[in-house]
Amino acid sequence: MFNVEHIRQDFPILKREVNGKPLVYLDNAATSQTPQQVTDVIVDYYSNYNANIHRGVHTLSQEATDAYEQARIKIQKHFNAKFSHEIIFTAGTTHGINLVANGFTTLLKKGDEIIVSELEHHSNIVPWQMLCERTEATLKVIPMNTEGELIMSEYDKLLSANTKLVLVNHISNALGTINPIEYIIKKAHAVGAAVLIDGAQSCPHIKPDVQALDVDFYVTSAHKMCGPTGEGMLYGKEEWLNKLPPYQGGGEMIDKVTFEKTTYAGLPHKFEAGTPNICGGIAFGAAIDYMNGIGFDTVATYEHQLLDYATEQLSEIEGLIIYGTSKNKTSVISFNLEGIHPYDVGTILDKLGIAVRTGHHCAQPIMDFYNIPGTVRASFAFYNTKEEIDTLVKGVKKAKMMLS
């Protein structure tokens, strides 16, 4: 049985106060909090077996290497990749996207087209614009509707024999919309295009199966799913990872170095130059264990209850507008109070100990679509409670009273 009070014991930070009030942390889409079980793994690493990996004959180095590679296997199993060498450790989603975008520089030419969506985070827009500048390929955009959903009939029209790449997020960070990636992937493959899915927002809520999805690349960050910051993974199909050139040169990624010619290491090391965030990788594995211990179905069911409750309660506030009203969404509510700037609302909520995000959420095209400067975004995790939503609703009412 899922017991939220029990779960909250795992997160010491939830006991702290902010501005003299109990913290109500509703900025989970920006970063999630870290359970003690993961912190313990980090402390254990630095206290007991901190060493460089893949290069020492000594015991500590062997222990660290084993733990790091075991984490890779945990990640492989979690995402159901065929091989563990299809999992590349990265510094996060942004790093993974840039790695792939860089690799396509030699594979694209003028006249080729790549498709992104209007719902993307800047991380999944800018690297592709840079790729287009390098290769003279053209960028196309799948438009969205007012509910915050991608319009699939428009996507169909953008696809052609010129389409080489399709880049879409699994779940929108600004609105919470779950995109129909199965359809997007199938259609892209039908014209011979490769697909990269930005899973930064999906991995805290669902367990993607990369083989069932038949996706070419899937990227995510550990810090949104109870892991540490500056750590993440890129899944790539073996054939694609073999085709792409290395991203950064350095130690770890080589087979043989001479001044005449250097040959590269095989997968996954070809893409892992330099000493990685060893502890981060191990802690990422621990975070995945922690989340699986609770169970993704349990998480999804509970978070949905929170979403429905919060949507219902917030909707009762007169003049409150919710952006992103798809039936298919995760526990994110982006909203504004009519005539009031989101920054003002966020400032008052902070005074009440409530952490929300305000602004454009690194998704300016979405804000342009709605013609607003930004939104207030409350995003819920499995450790949030109905009582915290009541506090939020009271806080929003107070902000409205003070600001209008």
Add this chain to the structure above:
Amino acid sequence: MAIQDIQDEIIDEFSMFEDWEERYQYMIDLGKTLPLIDAEYKTDDNLINGCQSKVWVHAEMKDNSVIFTADSDAIITKGIIAILIRSFSNQHPKDILDANTDFIDKIGLKEHLSPTRANGLVSMIKQLKMYAIAYQTQLS
């Protein structure tokens, strides 16, 4: 009135409040007294960078005094800029340059002074001082 006296007056007013709510409510009210920038100056050139909300500031010199007008799309930001302008407007550029901004701390708005804070109070102060530098150069 000298800048120092105005700032003391502001500190005095804020000292009457018991909690953050009263302070913020007052700041919001002060925002409504802000000398508003003329629509013709509400341009991208007059926008201050580093603010999550938009802030426009315009300056002009009259009888050796700098006169500031401003606006913002966020009401708390408007209050902050109103407090700054009340202290700096109608002053000689040199006095503006010499003035410090400790009073912000003293009226319980310290949290807005962090350079990483998204409201850009620090950028606002910098911008007001930049105008003062420009007019000071004209005078000398």
